[in-house]
Amino acid sequence: MTTALFQTKGQNIPYGNNPTAGHYFDGRGFKMYYEEYGKGEPLLLFHGNGGSIWTMRNQIAWFSPRYRVIAIDTRAHGKSTDQSDSLTFEQIVDDFNALLESLHLDSCYVIGWSDGGIDALLLAIRHPDKVRKMAFTGANLWPDTTGLTPQVYHMIKNGSENLRKQHQTPQIHNELKISDLDYLQPHITLEQLHGIKCPALVIGGDHDAIPVLHTVLIAQNIPHSYLMIVPNSGHIIPINEHKDEFNTEIDHFFARPYRIPGVFE
Secondary structure: OOOOHHHHHHOOOOOOOOOOOOOEEEOOOEEEEEEOOOOOOEEEEEEOOOOOOHHHHHHHHHHHHHHHHHEEOOOOOOOOOOOOOOOOOOHHHHHHOOOOOOEEEEEEEEEEEOOOHHHHHHHHHHHHHHHEEEEEOOOOOOOOOOOOOOHHHHHHHHHHHHHOOOOOOHHHHHHHHHHHHHHHHOOOOHHHOOOOOOOOOEEEOOOOOHHHHHHHHHHHHOOOOEEEEOOOOOOOOOOOOOHHHHHHHHHHHHHOOOOOOOOOO
């Protein structure tokens, strides 16, 4: 699907605020908002920190002609309002698992971006039966200057510290929860990656917020994985000029059996 076709089919759809596609799941102490598009095998879309369903709009338009796309506002994001004091990636992926149980879906394809990539990893670790294949970009395993570039790590740290100094209105408190999610988390071990059973396409930009060597480390430690480093790209691959390449490679990855190529192929 080309960008022009996306603009024809998707430009007038209010992704993330679409009453005809929107639903709420009320099962884990808050109402999680999600939207469904298309028919076929189920495909979950996980957005990044501070984002929403809208940020995955290019993927909804691309994949919904062939998949049953389920795009989610994660806990404390978008329309998924959450009044609890804390927020963890583990909470988020357990929310996803509960949603899948409620929809009677035993397994899905998964696409994640940034925090959504962390979500994909942890869903495959904590609920391995729920993930057939996963593709993600911009994920990190731990919150320091090896898992994030020093510039990005200190930006997140300063953001959390500034929010902590402000009067804690509900809005500021929610922003702090979201900021601290990346400042203090995740904590994924290489041993946990070794236990992932599903095939994975691990993606990153060559000028990403995640150091290239960290993205390589993730791919090296998932048993059945491919690695894709996008040249001349930062962190926002699903929406920048590489979005069609991103979608196409994931489309091919989902459609073809996983195999290990020969050295000279």
